[in-house]
Amino acid sequence: MILSMNLPRPKRDSKPQPEELPPILVEDPFAPPVMEVLPAEPEVAPVIENRPAKSPSDAFLWAGLGTLGVSLVLRAAGKKHASLLVSQWSGPLLLLSVYNKIAKASASEDVIAQV
Numbered sequence: 001m002i003l004s005m006n007l008p009r010p011k012r013d014s015k016p017q018p019e020e021l022p023p024i025l026v027e028d029p030f031a032p033p034v035m036e037v038l039p040a041e042p043e044v045a046p047v048i049e050n051r052p053a054k055s056p057s058d059a060f061l062w063a064g065l066g067t068l069g070v071s072l073v074l075r076a077a078g079k080k081h082a083s084l085l086v087s088q089w090s091g092p093l094l095l096l097s098v099y100n101k102i103a104k105a106s107a108s109e110d111v112i113a114q115v
Contacts, residue, residue: 060100064093 070085 045098055100057099057100057104060093060097064097067093 067089069085071083071090074083074086
């Protein structure tokens with residue numbers, strides 16, 4: 001037994017309509033470039049950048065290694081908590097040493113670029 005359903009049949013003459021697409025925007029290759037206005041740098045940033053340049057390069061390195069030595073001595077003396085406290089200072093001091101090296105290298109490149 002065949003059941004028939006009353007569904008509308010598409011006309012054979014009708015073509016399927018394409019979906020509407022958004023228009024494609026083409027940039028003009030001869031147009032001048034758009035310059036973005038960058039926000040002004042705060043006054044605190046140059047102070048922070050210039051401060052490490054005044055200190056000797058190896059000061060932070062030796063301070064970081066010194067805290068590791070002091071931590072080792074405290075650990076041998078049985079002062080575990082003091083040793084852990086002092087050993088945590090080495091990370092920031094060694095990072096400051098690396099930052100100091102990068103800041104000085106960047107400053108010297110800027111001086112060379114200006115000449």
